[in-house]
Amino acid sequence: MTDAAYSPAHPRRHASWLSAEPRLAATGIVLALSLAATLPALMLDTRLFQGENVWIKPVKFQVALAVYLFTLTFFARFLPEGMTARRTYRAFSWLVVFAIVAEMVWIGGAAMLQTASHFNTSSPLMEALYGLMGVFAVTLTAMSLVYAIAIWRNPASGLAPATRLSIALGLGLTFVLTVIAAGTLSMQGGHFIGTPQTGAALPLMGWSGEVGDLRVAHFFATHALHFLPLAGLAATWALPQRAALRATWAASLAFTAFVAFTYAQALMGLPLIPLG
Amino acid sequence: MTPETLFSLSGPLAMLGWLALALSPLAPRAAQWVSALVIPALLSVAYAALILIGWPSAEGGFDSLANVMALFTSPWVALAGWLHYLAFDVFVGAWEVRTARREGIAHALVLPCLLLTFLFGPAGFALFLAIRAARHFAFPPQQEA
Numbered sequence: 435m436t437d438a439a440y441s442p443a444h445p446r447r448h449a450s451w452l453s454a455e456p457r458l459a460a461t462g463i464v465l466a467l468s469l470a471a472t473l474p475a476l477m478l479d480t481r482l483f484q485g486e487n488v489w490i491k492p493v494k495f496q497v498a499l500a501v502y503l504f505t506l507t508f509f510a511r512f513l514p515e516g517m518t519a520r521r522t523y524r525a526f527s528w529l530v531v532f533a534i535v536a537e538m539v540w541i542g543g544a545a546m547l548q549t550a551s552h553f554n555t556s557s558p559l560m561e562a563l564y565g566l567m568g569v570f571a572v573t574l575t576a577m578s579l580v581y582a583i584a585i586w587r588n589p590a591s592g593l594a595p596a597t598r599l600s601i602a603l604g605l606g607l608t609f610v611l612t613v614i615a616a617g618t619l620s621m622q623g624g625h626f627i628g629t630p631q632t633g634a635a636l637p638l639m640g641w642s643g644e645v646g647d648l649r650v651a652h653f654f655a656t657h658a659l660h661f662l663p664l665a666g667l668a669a670t671w672a673l674p675q676r677a678a679l680r681a682t683w684a685a686s687l688a689f690t691a692f693v694a695f696t697y698a699q700a701l702m703g704l705p706l707i708p709l710g
Numbered sequence: 711m712t713p714e715t716l717f718s719l720s721g722p723l724a725m726l727g728w729l730a731l732a733l734s735p736l737a738p739r740a741a742q743w744v745s746a747l748v749i750p751a752l753l754s755v756a757y758a759a760l761i762l763i764g765w766p767s768a769e770g771g772f773d774s775l776a777n778v779m780a781l782f783t784s785p786w787v788a789l790a791g792w793l794h795y796l797a798f799d800v801f802v803g804a805w806e807v808r809t810a811r812r813e814g815i816a817h818a819l820v821l822p823c824l825l826l827t828f829l830f831g832p833a834g835f836a837l838f839l840a841i842r843a844a845r846h847f848a849f850p851p852q853q854e855a
Contacts, residue, residue, distance in 0.1 A: 456848040463844035464837075471836070 455510035455518055458577075461531045462503030465496050465538065472496060472542070481548050485633050486640070488545045494640075495541050498656075499534050499574075505659055506577060509601060512591040513584050530577045533570035540567050553624055568620055575612050578659055582606035596678035600666020603686045604659040611655030611693050618697070619648040628703025636707060643709025646700035654693045661689055713785040716756065720793055723749060727800040728828050734807050735817050746804035753797035760790035799831045806838045815845060 452459035476489035483491075510518060517523055540563060544551035551567070554560040582605035585591060591598050619625065628645035641647045654661075665685035669678040696706060727749040734741035764786025770777040782788045803824050810820045819841055827834025 450847065452848040456845075459848035460841070460844035463847060464840045467840040467843065471833075 451511070452507055455507045455527070457524075457527045457531055458503045458510070459507040461534060462500045462507065465500040465503065465534075468538075469493065469496050483545070483548055483550070488548050490640070491551070492538070492542045492545045495538060499538065502574075502656075503534070506581060509581055509585065509605065509659075512588065512593060512598070512601065513581065514588045515590065517584060526577070526580065530574050533574040536570055537567055537574070552620070571616065572613060575609050575616075575656075578605040579609035582609065594670040594678070595675060596670045596673075596682045597663070597666045599679060600669070600682045600685070601659075601663045603682065604662030604666075607658035607662065607686065607690060608656055611658060611690065612652065615648060615651040615655045615693070615697055618701075619652055622648065625649050627700055634709045636709070641706055643705050643707060645705060646703040647705065648697070648700045650706045651693055651697035651700055654689075654696055658689060658693075662686055665689075713789045716760075717789055717792065720753065720756070720789075720796055723752065724796040724800055728803065728824065731800070731803050731807050731824055732821065734811075738807075738811060742804055742808060745800050746808070750797045750801040750804075753793045753800075757790050757793040757797060760786050760793065764790060795831060799827055802831065802835055803827045806835070809842070810838075813842070813845070815841065 452463075472489050472493050476487055476493055479487065479489055481488045518527070541551045544554065549556070549560075552564060554564055582602045585598060585605065586602035588598075593601070625647055626642055626645050627648070631642070631645055634643040635641060636643055639649075639653070641650050662682075662685060666678075666682045669681040669685070672678075673681055699706065727745040730741040730744040734745075764784050768781055768784040768787045770780030770783075772778060782791060806820055806823050806827065807817075809815075810817065820838070823834050823838040823841065825834070826837050
């Protein structure tokens with residue numbers, strides 16, 4: 435039995451940037467496409483969880499994880515030649531894909547059932563799942579550390595030294611700072627630190643405008659892999675090589691200090707931007 | 711034969727088709743015969759018979775949601791509707807397996823699609839299409855067979 439009508443009419447198109455790491459790219463595409471189901475759910479579902487539409491959280495994670503996957507895919511071209519074909523790499527890559535899919539099923543499933551995913555200790559099963567998902571979260575974030583080290587050590591990346599340094603530092607800091615911020619977050623009972631919690635929040639991001647919110651530090655920590663390469667690229671364009679390298683190190687220190695500031699601010703119970 | 715008896719027979723029959731699809735790498739051609747032909751055909755013939763029996767006396771119609779819901783208050787028509795799901799879902803599952811095989815999609819990736827198609831028909835079909843689209847765009851060109 436053949437279904438000629440449904441098969442692609444043309445041979446596969448030329449290799450795109452996505453084929454530098456097709457497993458991660460394909461997972462990112464599936465996650466992005468899955469928004470086609472959760473965005474209508476967000477608009478049609480009237481159920482709330484902790485004062486917000488139940489689908490807000492899955493949508494945030496779908497977007498964030500898809501962006502993460504596409505970012506890693508983009509940086510994969512700077513990995514040492516042949517690294518993505520190695521057996522150990524392929525196994526780890528599949529593990530990361532599995533961890534991301536498991537996180538999404540867990541977060542989406544909890545939303546569907548109008549219950550908590552993170553911080554859910556209501557039953558032994560949910561508590562065990564929360565712990566397991568913590569392990570998966572560290573696993574999937576560790577991919578950025580693997581990339582950081584491999585790109586750091588790859589003299590044949592074809593990149594200017596400061597650009598390569600900024601990519602390696604950005605990826606490495608994403609892992610280190612995220613594990614600290616998200617690890618601290620997971621040891622609390624919830625996102626917020628302090629009182630009074632009336633629900634005042636910043637638009638779009640949903641961060642508290644009245645008390646400490648560790649998701650702020652988590653957000654900036656995780657985006658080190660975007661901010662620092664942009665800084666390194668700017669330094670490469672604007673400065674001679676040695677100065678560009680120094681500027682990249684300085685930018686990394688400044689960015690780390692900023693994340694530390696938002697982290698300390700949340701722990702002291704203060705909002706990033708006070709509202710009202 | 712009551713609608714309840716037929717209902718309790720239809721479940722295991724459909725399950726057999728899904729089992730054949732899950733194990734299809736062992737016997738791909740046999741699985742297609744079972745799940746794309748024999749089982750959907752049996753369910754479809756049973757469906758046709760149920761419509762012949764139940765349709766004349768059924769309330770409702772297709773023109774409003776309330777009328778569609780009223781149709782399903784007849785046990786014969788509701789059972790027919792159920793067989794409709796079972797027949798088409800397993801047929802779609804067989805198509806997923808066949809398409810994946812032709813395009814070199816790993817069976818491990820098809821299994822979640824089959825599970826979702828079995829439970830929530832179109833959702834599993836949509837997942838399969840998403841995986842297929844992702845592969846098409848992410849993987850480097852391959853020699854066409």
